[in-house]
Amino acid sequence: MTKKILVVDDSATMRSMLMSIIEEIKDVELVEANNGFEALKALPQQSFDLIITDINMPEINGLEIVHFVKSNPAYQKIPLIIISTEHGQADIKKGLALGAQKYITKPFDPDQLKKTVKELLNL
Numbered sequence: 001m002t003k004k005i006l007v008v009d010d011s012a013t014m015r016s017m018l019m020s021i022i023e024e025i026k027d028v029e030l031v032e033a034n035n036g037f038e039a040l041k042a043l044p045q046q047s048f049d050l051i052i053t054d055i056n057m058p059e060i061n062g063l064e065i066v067h068f069v070k071s072n073p074a075y076q077k078i079p080l081i082i083i084s085t086e087h088g089q090a091d092i093k094k095g096l097a098l099g100a101q102k103y104i105t106k107p108f109d110p111d112q113l114k115k116t117v118k119e120l121l122n123l
Contacts, residue, residue, distance in 0.1 A: 003121045004029045004046060008039040008053040008065060009083075014106075018052060018083070021110045022117055036060025040068060048078055050120055055084040055095070063098055070099030079120040083108065 005028055009015045019030050031046065033039040037059050051069065055062035062082055069075045080100040087105040095103045102116050
């Protein structure tokens with residue numbers, strides 16, 4: 001069964017890189033959002049099995065996305081991965097405390113990302 005992943009990052013280059021890494025995994029469908037606002041608009045329109053988000057984005061940042069998803073009964077079971085240049089312990093703790101399952105700092109190992117995605121999707 002195909003798993004649907006929402007990839008949220010305001011950098012087109014980073015979104016493209018993330019998507020090219022993840023699409024190597026079988027049975028995944030990728031949807032991209034170039035900011036938090038687009039991501040929140042996509043949630044009620046489709047059913048997602050995983051959300052991967054950056055933190056630093058204009059308007060609605062990644063932490064706000066995590067908070068919204070985890071505080072909304074309709075979406076709170078969706079696992080989240082934060083991928084960010086913010087690598088301080090306070091940032092990581094905050095992301096995980098808000099409900100993200102994983103916090104990966106940039107630069108990251110593509111194989112580790114694939115492994116994490118597979119784990120969270122039970123693939």
